[in-house]
Amino acid sequence: MSKSNVREAALDALIKIKKNQAYSNLLLNEIINKKNLNEKDVPLFTQIVYGSIQYQRKLDYYLEKFSKKPLNKLEDWVLVLLRLSIYQLAFLDRVPDHAILNEAVTIAKKRGHKGISGMVNGILRSYLREGPPDVHDIKDPVIKLAVQTSHPDWMIARWVKHYGMETAQAIAEANNIPPVTSVRINLLKNSREEILEEMEKEGFEVELSPLLAEALRIKKGNAADSAAFQQGRISIQDEGSMLVARALAPEPGDKILDACAAPGGKTAHIAELMNNQGSVVSVDIHDHKVNLINDQAERLDLEIISALKGDARNLQGFDAESFDKILVDAPCSGLGVIQRKPDMKWTKNEADVTRLAEIQSEIIDNVWFLLKPGGRLIYSTCTIDREENESQVEKFLKAEPDAMSDNSLIEKMPETIRKGISSTSSLQLLPGKYGTDGFYIASICKVKT
Numbered sequence: 448m449s450k451s452n453v454r455e456a457a458l459d460a461l462i463k464i465k466k467n468q469a470y471s472n473l474l475l476n477e478i479i480n481k482k483n484l485n486e487k488d489v490p491l492f493t494q495i496v497y498g499s500i501q502y503q504r505k506l507d508y509y510l511e512k513f514s515k516k517p518l519n520k521l522e523d524w525v526l527v528l529l530r531l532s533i534y535q536l537a538f539l540d541r542v543p544d545h546a547i548l549n550e551a552v553t554i555a556k557k558r559g560h561k562g563i564s565g566m567v568n569g570i571l572r573s574y575l576r577e578g579p580p581d582v583h584d585i586k587d588p589v590i591k592l593a594v595q596t597s598h599p600d601w602m603i604a605r606w607v608k609h610y611g612m613e614t615a616q617a618i619a620e621a622n623n624i625p626p627v628t629s630v631r632i633n634l635l636k637n638s639r640e641e642i643l644e645e646m647e648k649e650g651f652e653v654e655l656s657p658l659l660a661e662a663l664r665i666k667k668g669n670a671a672d673s674a675a676f677q678q679g680r681i682s683i684q685d686e687g688s689m690l691v692a693r694a695l696a697p698e699p700g701d702k703i704l705d706a707c708a709a710p711g712g713k714t715a716h717i718a719e720l721m722n723n724q725g726s727v728v729s730v731d732i733h734d735h736k737v738n739l740i741n742d743q744a745e746r747l748d749l750e751i752i753s754a755l756k757g758d759a760r761n762l763q764g765f766d767a768e769s770f771d772k773i774l775v776d777a778p779c780s781g782l783g784v785i786q787r788k789p790d791m792k793w794t795k796n797e798a799d800v801t802r803l804a805e806i807q808s809e810i811i812d813n814v815w816f817l818l819k820p821g822g823r824l825i826y827s828t829c830t831i832d833r834e835e836n837e838s839q840v841e842k843f844l845k846a847e848p849d850a851m852s853d854n855s856l857i858e859k860m861p862e863t864i865r866k867g868i869s870s871t872s873s874l875q876l877l878p879g880k881y882g883t884d885g886f887y888i889a890s891i892c893k894v895k896t
């Protein structure tokens with residue numbers, strides 16, 4: 448397959464992603480198969496698609512300088528074609544500039560009228576002649592950082608407000624670095640050393656996790672292809688996510704409620720830590736997602752998990768004070784996982800944060816009565832927004848007379864992380880800091896009255 452076909456495939460993928468408002472590996476695989484892309488072309492295809500989304504804001508800043516029409520007046524496919532072409536010119540050096548320009552013009556001729564191919568030609572030629580506009584010319588520091596690191600202004604403005612300029616910059620820069628892939632060892636089936644040795648023999652490059660005794664970091668290779676994954680002896684999971692089950696500290700024989708459980712990553716980890724003894728009731732609001740929890744449980748041979756459909760804002764059929772520990776891994780804006788899902792920068796907005804914060808608060812309020820006195824509730828999200836995190840927990844603690852922050856959380860966290868946090872009952876992992884996703888974890892206990 449020629450490189451131009453790879454670019455057409457990337458164009459189709461980006462148009463679909465724009466239309467569906469979601470980047471997904473499933474969609475990329477579908478296009479790879481449909482377009483019959485060779486294995487050797489897949490990395491370039493993926494890089495063009497991923498990079499054009501990741502750097503969209505910066506690419507638009509470049510395009511705005513050379514386009515006579517405002518970008519929102521261009522047809523979707525034309526804007527996408529311009530973005531992917533500028534992305535290659537600005538960020539990739541393995542294809543010569545003239546080839547990128549010629550192919551963009553050929554695609555524009557094939558899909559549109561002469562005026563469009565002329566416009567594409569003009570914009571790209573001007574970019575090549577004059578080079579990208581200097582981001583340093585932007586006066587407003589928030590907008591400058593937003594363009595430099597390719598984020599929406601509102602997101603950067605919130606991080607500056609919540610964390611200050613320096614940390615906001617570190618977060619935004621970390622979002623453009625490839626994420627760490629880690630796997631969780633099913634310690635009921637094998638030791639970490641056994642898996643390390645086995646995966647290395649299979650050709651993977653693997654490292655011990657500096658944070659968790661049940662985790663490995665995968666430096667090279669797709670862990671889903673390993674025998675250990677296919678035989679239910681490991682799971683692919685971020686280490687930040689693993690720390691949530693550690694914070695819950697489940698013990699064999701416990702009765703646990705996982706109130707927002709699908710696809711079941713944390714549920715499965717909890718059941719493994721319980722040595723498959725006791726019970727984990729795993730609820731999710733979506734029917735099809737409940738099946739995913741069952742699939743996990745079956746794949747890993749975890750028999751103590753009961754998955755069911757339910758709305759955690761109004762759970763029926765359980766006795767009050769019947770659970771030893773509750774996990775609320777709440778639906779959230781996901782702003783801690785932009786490294787993995789760059790499309791979220793363009794699909795989420797501030798209203799989503801506020802809407803989700805309301806749901807989160809309803810969920811904690813409504814599951815609280817199910818916790819035994821002396822029990823603990825872990826509230827976690829994969830976002831870094833204070834409205835969904837600290838503010839949520841503060842509000843809950845104020846409203847519930849029998850709720851108290853649980854200062855034993857810190858003892859359950861790895862030494863490296865302990866050193867870097869000021870609270871003993873909650874922590875905010877920021878992207879890039881420990882090689883994890885951005886996660887918030889808070890521990891709340893129910894006082895015995």
Ligand SMILES: C[S@@+](CC[C@H](N)C(=O)[O-])C[C@H]1O[C@@H](n2cnc3c(N)ncnc32)[C@H](O)[C@@H]1O
Pocket residue numbers: 688706707708709710711712713714730731732733736757758759760776777778779810
């Ligand atoms: C962050 S995800 C949970 C991830 C999961 N804990 C894991 O580790 O695999 C949040 C989940 O909450 C579910 N959800 C959203 N609203 C809910 C509600 N009102 N009641 C129960 N589940 C809900 C979503 O379907 C989604 O699967």
